[in-house]
Amino acid sequence: MTVYEKSRAFIYRSARPIDLAVFRHAFENAPADDIITALAAYQNPDGGFAHGLEADNFNPLSMPMGAWKATEYIREAGGLTPSHQIIKGILRYLESGDGFDAERNQWLNTVPSNNDAPCAIWWKYPESGSAFEYNPTAALAGFIVRYAEQGSALYKKGVGLVREAAEWYIREAPLERHVARCFITMYDDCKAAGEMPFDSEALLKTIDGVVDRSICRDPSRWREYLPRPSAFIESRKSRFYRADLEKTCLAECDFIKSTQNPDGSFYVPWTWCNDHKEWYVAENWGKAAVTIDNLKFLREFAPE
Numbered sequence: 181m182t183v184y185e186k187s188r189a190f191i192y193r194s195a196r197p198i199d200l201a202v203f204r205h206a207f208e209n210a211p212a213d214d215i216i217t218a219l220a221a222y223q224n225p226d227g228g229f230a231h232g233l234e235a236d237n238f239n240p241l242s243m244p245m246g247a248w249k250a251t252e253y254i255r256e257a258g259g260l261t262p263s264h265q266i267i268k269g270i271l272r273y274l275e276s277g278d279g280f281d282a283e284r285n286q287w288l289n290t291v292p293s294n295n296d297a298p299c300a301i302w303w304k305y306p307e308s309g310s311a312f313e314y315n316p317t318a319a320l321a322g323f324i325v326r327y328a329e330q331g332s333a334l335y336k337k338g339v340g341l342v343r344e345a346a347e348w349y350i351r352e353a354p355l356e357r358h359v360a361r362c363f364i365t366m367y368d369d370c371k372a373a374g375e376m377p378f379d380s381e382a383l384l385k386t387i388d389g390v391v392d393r394s395i396c397r398d399p400s401r402w403r404e405y406l407p408r409p410s411a412f413i414e415s416r417k418s419r420f421y422r423a424d425l426e427k428t429c430l431a432e433c434d435f436i437k438s439t440q441n442p443d444g445s446f447y448v449p450w451t452w453c454n455d456h457k458e459w460y461v462a463e464n465w466g467k468a469a470v471t472i473d474n475l476k477f478l479r480e481f482a483p484e
Contacts, residue, residue, distance in 0.1 A: 182484050183475075184475060184478070186440065186444030187445070187446075188444070189444050190468070190471060191203045191472065194445070195465075196465055196468065197221075198215065198219055198221075199465070199468045201217070201218045203475075206472065206476060207475070212257040213257075216254070216264075222246070223266065224241070226276065227270055228242020228269075228278065229242060229247055229249060230242050230243060230246045233246055233249045233253075234303075235462045235466055236299060236303060236466070237294060237299040239291070242273055242278060243288075243294070245289055245316055247320060248316035248362075251323050251365075254267070274320060274334065275333075285344065286314065286317040286341075287320055290305045290306065293305075298456040298459075299456070300451075300453065301452060301453040301454050313356065314345045314362060314363070315358050318341075318362040318363050319361075319363075319366055321342045322366030323365075323369055324337065325342055326369035339377050342377060342378065343378050345363070346366075349363050349387075350382050350386050353390055355390060357394055357407045357411055357412075360387065360412070363383070364387060367380070367383060388420065391420045394407050394412075395407055395408070395409055395411070397428050399431050399435055402435050403449060405449045409425060410429075413429065414480065415480040430481060436474045437478070437482075445467040445468070445471050446474050447470075448467055448470055
């Protein structure tokens with residue numbers, strides 16, 4: 181069996197319905213609507229998301245990170261309009277102010293109710309290290325600019341937040357992969373909306389510099405939780421791809437193939453760092469997501 185065939189079998193056996201839908205849409209021409217149908221099961225009445233949509237957090241209560249994760253699946257599916265019920269629900273949740281720190285003018289990346297649910301140590305409240313580094317605020321603000329009604333109070337809030345976030349990122353340029361991803365999606369959403377209330381050239385230059393400096397080019401360290409090329413580069417058409425990264429991308433393909441597990445999955449380079457037994461379920465979910473990402477990268481750089 182090929183790498184793809186073994187991974188496909190694992191996905192069909194072990195992935196959540198939502199990740200199976202992502203796989204089938206990406207590799208088997210299944211409709212994007214299947215992703216949205218599966219996503220709806222994680223949405224609460226307040227419009228927010230939870231219930232392990234972020235696989236390392238089993239909190240059933242809505243949280244900003246749940247909303248952010250939902251926007252990632254929406255991006256994967258593509259094609260949704262502001263009138264879609266999923267979109268309207270997220271905007272309603274964001275407008276409610278739940279999980280928003282008015283003093284810092286950002287959404288929390290961890291919430292107190294996480295402490296009552298099984299989750300990874302980094303989701304416990306108060307989270308240490310990366311709190312209030314515009315993760316997920318930048319991404320959520322960009323989502324608002326793209327989908328909220330222009331001129332509404334929420335839209336104006338989103339515009340103000342993306343402006344403030346961009347100024348901070350240009351100034352600070354932190355080498356943190358998750359923060360970088362938030363600003364990449366923020367930029368893309370603002371561009372799609374035709375609303376760029378910041379120095380777009382300076383922001384792109386900053387993002388490009390952060391991505392270039394963040395990518396780990398040392399294959400001997402790729403089992404660590406470090407960003408390999410695939411963390412930012414989807415194909416040779418990616419704006420982060422350069423010819424001098426070709427060998428590194430091909431080396432990652434070799435690395436991916438060499439680390440496939442016998443069951444067709446791939447390992448996850450993290451653990452919850454606690455005794456919650458739910459980790460073993462989340463680990464399997466994580467393996468499915470990593471497997472899909474690896475297959476996408478192989479398809480672009482080393483098709484079988």
